[in-house]
């Protein structure tokens with residue numbers, strides 16, 4: 001098997017799985033219980049949380065454990081909307097967000113909030129002037145992802161923060177950093193809130209977090225006993241939290257050398273795919289090398305993905321969360337509907353090897369030629 005869909009999800013690393021298994025086996029107590037088994041679990045819970053906070057240089061009361069980035073995005077946007085609606089009902093997002101952000105915005109719009117979409121330039125960079133103009137007194141929140149999940153466009157969070165705060169110091173800045181962690185350096189001090197998910201960094205599915213600066217208020221979405229965290233109640237999923245802390249520790253190590261390796265693989269693929277007349281490469285100077293998006297001029301992306309699957313090569317259409325739809329990101333970049341309807345995403349990791357890419361490119365060529373021949377026979 002050659003797995004090239006690391007931006008959809010990653011396998012759980014053996015070290016992470018060992019931590020998960022050990023916490024499950026040896027720490028059965030509820031960390032909210034006051035007896036010895038509960039206390040033993042609570043000690044482990046505290047140390048896992050402390051480790052995550054140290055890694056991201058944040059305070060422990062700024063970390064809210066969630067089931068993943070979708071929940072963290074909901075908590076950030078709806079939580080802020082509810083908490084600050086008396087101050088204003090205006091929210092700004094980019095045109096390069098994950099579908100979960102758009103669905104939350106649709107919901108908030110139905111509840112009387114106004115949503116504005118900030119423009120980007122032809123390379124995907126946020127248009128700072130447009131952002132500045134769109135911020136008004138009633139703007140309570142701006143949400144812009146650190147790395148886009150379809151084309152891998154990376155945004156300068158620090159600069160965006162400066163633009164926002166200069167225009168309105170009360171406007172909060174949230175970033176979905178799910179596709180950035182473990183790929184590029186991110187400082188949580190550049191934002192007021194950030195969403196992240198462990199299954200993108202070789203951690204388990206069903207766990208993530210929202211970073212929320214201690215000065216920011218949010219209304220909780222899930223009410224409960226309040227023993228673990230007032231903002232997200234319930235029995236803490238200890239093995240998942242321990243596993244996430246391990247995954248974060250591994251993910252943040254040696255970022256630079258990992259990125260250099262992935263960049264070389266990306267360049268190899270691009271060099272080859274550039275030779276195909278029927279392929280457009282959806283890449284700009286801000287695309288990170290881990291995400292490589294292309295459009296076919298003639299072949300249907302689903303057909304191609306299933307053809308590659310016959311050789312156990314796994315790719316995706318624009319994102320795992322919006323398979324088959326128009327790629328909003330490719331649309332935001334090129335304004336070309338046909339191009340945006342025919343994308344596939346090849347996503348790489350530092351564990352991807354040169355041998356895998358050689359095999360991928362050979363099979364790509366074979367399948368591409370076969371499908372193109374079929375098309376030309378059909379059209380005769």
Ligand code: PMP
Nearest residue numbers: 068069070098149176178179197
């Ligand atoms: N945001 C981004 C940028 C993502 O790539 C994803 C996963 N596709 C999500 C949010 C949703 O994450 P989760 O699966 O943890 O809910």
